[in-house]
Amino acid sequence: MEIRELEREEWPAQLREIPQQPKQLWLRGALPPKGHKLLTVVGSRAMTRYGQEACEKLIAGLAGYPISIVSGLALGVDTCAHKAALAAGLHTLVLPGSGLGDDVLYPRSNRGFAKEILEKGGGMLSEYPPDEASRAHYFPARNRLMVGLADAVLVIEAGNKSGTLITARLASEYNRDLLCIPHRIGDPHAFGPHLFIRLGAALVTEPLHILEALGIPPREGAVSDVAPSDLEDAERVIWGMLDEPKTRDEILRAAGIPAGEALTALVALELRGLAKEEFGAWHRV
Numbered sequence: 001m002e003i004r005e006l007e008r009e010e011w012p013a014q015l016r017e018i019p020q021q022p023k024q025l026w027l028r029g030a031l032p033p034k035g036h037k038l039l040t041v042v043g044s045r046a047m048t049r050y051g052q053e054a055c056e057k058l059i060a061g062l063a064g065y066p067i068s069i070v071s072g073l074a075l076g077v078d079t080c081a082h083k084a085a086l087a088a089g090l091h092t093l094v095l096p097g098s099g100l101g102d103d104v105l106y107p108r109s110n111r112g113f114a115k116e117i118l119e120k121g122g123g124m125l126s127e128y129p130p131d132e133a134s135r136a137h138y139f140p141a142r143n144r145l146m147v148g149l150a151d152a153v154l155v156i157e158a159g160n161k162s163g164t165l166i167t168a169r170l171a172s173e174y175n176r177d178l179l180c181i182p183h184r185i186g187d188p189h190a191f192g193p194h195l196f197i198r199l200g201a202a203l204v205t206e207p208l209h210i211l212e213a214l215g216i217p218p219r220e221g222a223v224s225d226v227a228p229s230d231l232e233d234a235e236r237v238i239w240g241m242l243d244e245p246k247t248r249d250e251i252l253r254a255a256g257i258p259a260g261e262a263l264t265a266l267v268a269l270e271l272r273g274l275a276k277e278e279f280g281a282w283h284r285v
Helices: 049-060 077-087 109-121 140-148 164-173 188-198 208-216 233-241 248-253 259-271
Strands: 001-007 024-030 035-040 065-073 089-094 125-128 152-156 179-180 275-276 283-285
Touching: 024 035, 024 109, 035 140, 035 164, 035 208, 049 077, 065 077, 065 140, 077 089, 077 109, 077 275, 089 109, 109 125, 125 140, 125 152, 140 164, 152 164, 152 188, 152 259, 164 179, 164 188, 179 208, 233 259, 248 259, 259 275
Parallel strands: 035 065, 035 152, 065 089, 089 125, 152 179
Antiparallel strands: 001 024, 024 125, 275 283
16 A cells, blocks of 8 residues: 655644654555544553453444544554454554554564554554664654544553553643553552552543543443443443343342342442442443
8 A cells, every 4th residue: 555755734733733743754544534533542562461351342332433543553552452443443543663664564473464454444654764664762752643643542551661651651741631441459560550540640441431531422322331341250240231221139130149249249330330220220321
């Protein structure tokens, strides 16, 4: 697919506002459609199973909304975000730490996947000439463009030495909303998300939280069909049963767990605003 240098008037408007603007931009494929909100997703290359599930579920819940997913094609969270976007039918934009030519795209193992992204209507954007190979210092420079493009930045996971921490700090400098998912206490991958939540980043446990940050109203009557990633086992069982309204007795009979645990889980879901009782039946909110 053709690689072309963009005229300045073709640049995404957000990149004409950041302090360290690129000198040139090359495009392969399609930029985000006009009117789309851009969610930049970042995190560890050594992604955990929990991080993968959270990333996939959160992005799946954005299906059908005018949102483009931006990430860097790296292994781990970046690749997961791009794949989840394609699975949800969302546009996705790749910003590699290299030029856009087939022979220089990094990582090499994702070159086939990059072609799939283009074939499915996505795009790739770079400030480096098409045949420019990746270099170590290109990646933090690339990250400023990922943040600059974004309406919000979602941090999946990041250890205490992760480059994602720099990207997250840029979100504050560029006045972009920073969103983080919670992790278990003591999880080394939680260092970044928990640090930034303490500093004021928005805690995200479901797709509706992302929609709020992007200023997109949920479809009328829309209820998330993706379980929040941080539910306890009993809460997840009860939440899964409430795809249709059920009375308390029906829940207790069918849950397959002790009644006390089921009731505790039901109350916990209600306190979190995930379930509600109306006219004698419980349902998801």
